[in-house]
Structure formats: C-alpha cells, structure tokens
Amino acid sequence: DLFASTENLQHVLLLERQMAGVLDGVLKTMELKLDYLRNYLKEYYRLSHEIANTKNQDDYSEFIENPLHVFHMIKRLAVEWSGIRQMMLENDWDRVEEIIHSEEDLLPRDEDLQGAALALVRLQYTYNLNTTDMAQGRLSGINSISGLTARDCLYLGKHAFNNGYYGHAIEWLEEAISRANLERNQTVSVEEITLFLDIAIRVHDDVLEGSYFNNHAYETLGHLVRDTGDTKRLRRNLSTERKLRRTDTSFFDYENYVALCRGERLRTAREEVHLRCRYTSRGHPYLILQPVKVEEQSLDPYIVQFYDLMTSREADTIQEIATPMLTRSRVQGQKNLEDEVSTVRTSKTAWLKPEDHPIVDRINRRVQYVTGLSTDVQNYHCETVQTTNYGVGGHYEPHYDFLYIGKTEEQLTDVTRGGATVFPKVGAGVWPLKGSAVFWYNLKKNGTEDNLTLHGACPVLHGRKWVANYWIREKGQMLRRPCSLNQEE
Ligand SMILES: O=C(O)CCC(=O)C(=O)O
Numbered sequence: 001d002l003f004a005s006t007e008n009l010q011h012v013l014l015l016e017r018q019m020a021g022v023l024d025g026v027l028k029t030m031e032l033k034l035d036y037l038r039n040y041l042k043e044y045y046r047l048s049h050e051i052a053n054t055k056n057q058d059d060y061s062e063f064i065e066n067p068l069h070v071f072h073m074i075k076r077l078a079v080e081w082s083g084i085r086q087m088m089l090e091n092d093w094d095r096v097e098e099i100i101h102s103e104e105d106l107l108p109r110d111e112d113l114q115g116a117a118l119a120l121v122r123l124q125y126t127y128n129l130n131t132t133d134m135a136q137g138r139l140s141g142i143n144s145i146s147g148l149t150a151r152d153c154l155y156l157g158k159h160a161f162n163n164g165y166y167g168h169a170i171e172w173l174e175e176a177i178s179r180a181n182l183e184r185n186q187t188v189s190v191e192e193i194t195l196f197l198d199i200a201i202r203v204h205d206d207v208l209e210g211s212y213f214n215n216h217a218y219e220t221l222g223h224l225v226r227d228t229g230d231t232k233r234l235r236r237n238l239s240t241e242r243k244l245r246r247t248d249t250s251f252f253d254y255e256n257y258v259a260l261c262r263g264e265r266l267r268t269a270r271e272e273v274h275l276r277c278r279y280t281s282r283g284h285p286y287l288i289l290q291p292v293k294v295e296e297q298s299l300d301p302y303i304v305q306f307y308d309l310m311t312s313r314e315a316d317t318i319q320e321i322a323t324p325m326l327t328r329s330r331v332q333g334q335k336n337l338e339d340e341v342s343t344v345r346t347s348k349t350a351w352l353k354p355e356d357h358p359i360v361d362r363i364n365r366r367v368q369y370v371t372g373l374s375t376d377v378q379n380y381h382c383e384t385v386q387t388t389n390y391g392v393g394g395h396y397e398p399h400y401d402f403l404y405i406g407k408t409e410e411q412l413t414d415v416t417r418g419g420a421t422v423f424p425k426v427g428a429g430v431w432p433l434k435g436s437a438v439f440w441y442n443l444k445k446n447g448t449e450d451n452l453t454l455h456g457a458c459p460v461l462h463g464r465k466w467v468a469n470y471w472i473r474e475k476g477q478m479l480r481r482p483c484s485l486n487q488e489e
C-alpha cells in the first residue's frame, strides 16, 4: 500500500538511499577483490610465460632449480592463496540481506507497482495528459528526467486495459511501439507489443459498439480482460460538450467529476451569481473578535469554504502526529473490486482523538464555532477527526458520506496541482488550500439523505495532499440545526 500515501514514500526514498550506500560499499569491495584476483593471475601468467620460454617445455627442472622462483611459488600458494580464499569467502551481500529483511514492510512489492501504474493512468485520464509527453517525463508542465522505456509503456498499457481505460491502453501500446523502434537496446520487441495492441483495439471497438460485455469470446484471453461493468472510462469519441449534466446516471456523474477536477466550469454565470463571500461570526463570542472568511460554493445543497480556519503551524502539527498512525483508508461496501488494491480510494488515514494532542481539542472547538454544530466526541455527536494523506495520484472517487449529518473537511497542505474536492451533481469544485475547510450537510433538514452531496477527491497530480475530516452526527444537533417536516428540504 505504499503508493497510497506520500508520507510512506519519504521513508521508501530514505531506504533506497541507504541501500544504495550499502551497494556502493559492496561494489567497492567487489572491485578490490577483482583487482586482487587480476593481479594474482597476471603475476602467475608472467611467470608461466617465462617457463614456456625455456628450451624444453616439459622440463621444469630449470625453473625449480632457481631458488627465487621456488620462493615466489611457495609464497603465492602459502600466503596469497589463503588470502584470496578468505577474501572470497567473505560475504558482502549479508549487509544488504539484513536491510531487506528488517525493512520488509517498506520495500515496494508488485501491488505497489500496479497501484503506481494505475495512478498514472488515472491522472492521465482525469487531467487529459498527453501520452508522449508523459513517456518523455513531462507531467503537465512539470519536467523530470524520469522518461519511460518501451517496456514501461507496455506495462502502463496493460494496466490501462485491465482497468477499463481502453482508449488509453491503445495510446500507451502505440507509444510503446514507437519507443521500441527508437531504443538502441530494445526493452521489449515490437511483436510482443503488437499482440496486446490488437487485442486492445478489438475490445475498445467492441465496447464502443456496446457488444463487448455480451461477448464471451474474450473470456479466452484470461486475465487480460476484466469486465469493469461500465464504460465510463472509455475515452475516445466522448462528447466534448461541457456543461453540468444533472442526471441520475453514474456515467455523467463521473464525467462531471473529471471535468470539475480539471477546473472546468460546469455552471453558468447565472447559476453562480448568487454565491457570496463574507465574514461571519455566527453570533459566537469567539468569532466576534475573529470572524471567519466564508465563500459559498453552492446554495442547495449548502456548501461553503471557510478560509484560515487553521494556521499553517497547526496544520503541520496535525500532520506530524498523524503520520506514524497512518494506515490504508477503507471504503464501505466495496463491490467489483478484485485483489487487495482499493482503486476507489487511494490514501492513508489516521484517526486523532482529543487526548492525542491538545491541538485536536482546540480544532474541534473551532469547528463547533464555525458550523454551529456540536463536535462533542465523548457523547458521540461527532466522530474523531480523520486525517488523510493522499499518495501518487491519490483520489477518492465520487461517493456519499451519509450516516452523518454534517461534514467539515480541513485542508492541511497546499497541493501544487490537482486534488480538488468536487461535487459532480452540483458543479462545485473546491481547490485545496492549506488551513481552509469545506463544510456541507449530507442530510436535508427533514433527515433524509441529500443525493446532491455526491462528492469526490480528485487525484493529486503534483504535491502532497492532507485533509482532516469531521463527520458530525445527526445526534446531538437537535437544538443547533432546525429540523423540517417539508419533504423537499
Ligand atoms: O479529500 C477529499 O477531498 C475528500 C475526502 C472525502 O470525501 C472523504 O474522506 O469522505
């Protein structure tokens, strides 16, 4: 689960640095050994050359009769050989094995690579990244030296395919072919790639025609084909029309989500004209001296962003105390998901209790002031705060937080690119800003779920994303949030 959080990746980075240091030592001693062997052999061959030059090649007596030769021969066998032996028996690799065993949890495994590959494809899909740019190490204007080989591209193509991104699979496989043609030491043959490309094109076209998921012919292709159950990730031939599609199909929710993640505006100016920014103190004494800056993101459902709810130092402290407690985030009722990798939510989470640090209590109280809701954890009016750290391409696909009444989400870091929290059914998108918070009610005043609160966390394209979630419960708020008998509100 390493790919799921940036904090873990820092440890992995340090581990690799340590391993490289050890490897450097291994290399040096191996080189010394090789030099030693080379010198020994050189000396031996020089002497045997001398022997070969004697008149009678089978007659070594002349050689043996020379006491200096004898001295050297005996010295080589008595001293140098035992030295060589001792040196060769010394195992330089032990130190490496030691590290590998003691850091087993930190060493990436195949699942991690799969997660990282899928994250790349997801980023590509979400942010419309160009395949060739990515292969050359350019991620949306951020250049790096980490270009991809033909084999890497093939790997990404297979992962794109296995996760239903058929259009991207084709692009990656085509990229793999052009890379393979350019590579001097080919990392994979064009024939091998073509094999996958043909399949990807066939499935892609069948999906477009709608015949794929009824067509059992592909079952014979084994693990290569996975029925994702929907075609939402099919990229090619998608309409480019961009406006908020208020429908009940998850296909359009997903399309809205992706568009919002990219920063596209899905609401018209008229729809946004009623949204306001203001300072508010909600009549609370604490806030009278220090009103909080609010920006309305949506009126129905009511979604607001509070700015500067937390100082940068406080955010850093929360990250510090949460980091050692991080474990892979979970999602409720996961279906359709094979293997251990939860592709719907890739992040790591830690729950902070008020007794963990005085700051937790302080922030709890502040959330209570700005929302007007009780955040009393002891009486179960509110869950303990859930901090989450997103890793490479980390995201949380559109979902509901129901069961709970209100929700505040505090942003703990500035994310350089991507990572917005978006509401595909209302067309609102909130950009991560350190110390700010988003607040909305998941339930209507009449107590029923508000389906418009569907929301998702867009994949982080660059940077680190930390959030803290407060799930404030329905219980305990009856004197704080007015109820309604109206079916609609
Ligand atoms: O991180 C985000 O932006 C949203 C997270 C979220 O919705 C959740 O954890 O329930």
Ligand SMILES: [Fe+2]
Residues within 6 Å of the ligand: 399, 400, 401, 455
């Ligand atoms: Fe959520």
